[in-house]
Amino acid sequence: MSETLKGKVAVVTGAASGIGLAAVEMLLDKGCTVVMVDRNAEALAGLVAKFGEKAVAQVTDLLDAGSCSAMVPDILAKTGQIDILYCNAGAYIGGDFWETDPASIDRMLNLNINAVMKNVNAVLPHMMERKTGDIIVTNSIAGHFPAEWEPVYSASKWAITSFMQGIRRQMIPYGVKVAQVSPGPVISALLADWPEENLRKAREEGALMDPEEVAEALEFMLTRKRGVTVRDVIIMPSAFARM
Secondary structure (H helix, E strand, O other): OOOOOOOOEEEEEOOOOHHHHHHHHHHHHOOOEEEEEEOOHHHHHHHHHHHOOOEEEEEOOOOOHHHHHHHHHHHHHHHOOOOEEEEOOOOOOOOOHHHOOHHHHHHHHHHHHHHHHHHHHHHHHHHHHHOOEEEEEEOOHHHOOOOOOOHHHHHHHHHHHHHHHHHHHHHHHHOEEEEEEEEOOEOOHHHHHOOHHHHHHHHHHOOOEOHHHHHHHHHHHHOOOOOOOOOEEEEOOOOOOOO
C-alpha cells in the first residue's frame, strides 16, 4: 500500500524549470503544498500566479552563502514544517578537463555538492525532532560510472552518491528517509552546456527523456511506506548506450 502525499509540505530547489518544475507539478497534483526555490524571482512569481495558493515562492541564490543559509529558516517561517526536501538544483560541465576554467569548476562544485550538503544540514534537525521526513537529491547516472566526456560533473555526482548513502545510514534511528534519483540525459536547460555534437547525436538517437519521467520516479520513491526506502533509482532513455 502506497503512502499519500496529500497535506505534506515539499521543498524543491531549481524549481522554475526542467526536472524541478515537473516535480513541482507532480507534488501539487498529489496534494502537497510546494515551496518552489529558485533564484529567478520573476519566474517564481509567474508560477505562483499559475498554480495558486498551494505554491509558495522562495527566492534563494544557492551560490550566495547568506541566501543559502537563510533558505530553510525562511521556509519554516512560512510553512511551519518541511516534510520533503528535494535538492534538484545543479550545474553541468562537460568536455575535456584541460579546457575547463577554474571558476566554472568552483561554481559547479559549490552548487552540485556544497549547496546540497548545506540544505540537508539545515533541514535535518527539524526532521530529526519530528522523527519523519524525506530527503531526495537529483543525482545522475554519471554518479555511478566514470563518464569520460564529463569528468568534473561526474566527480560531483560521485561525491553526492557517497554523501547520501552515509547520511541515509545516520538517519535510520530518526525515521528520516534519504535517497537519490539518478537520471540519464533529460531535456532541460542543463543540456545547454552539452557539446553541440553530443546533443545532436542524442536527439537523433532518441537518447533523451522528458523531465516528467523523473518526476514519476520521484513520486514512486516518496509514496513507499515508511518502512521501505528506494535508495536510488537509475532512470535513462532506452536508447542511451553510454553506460
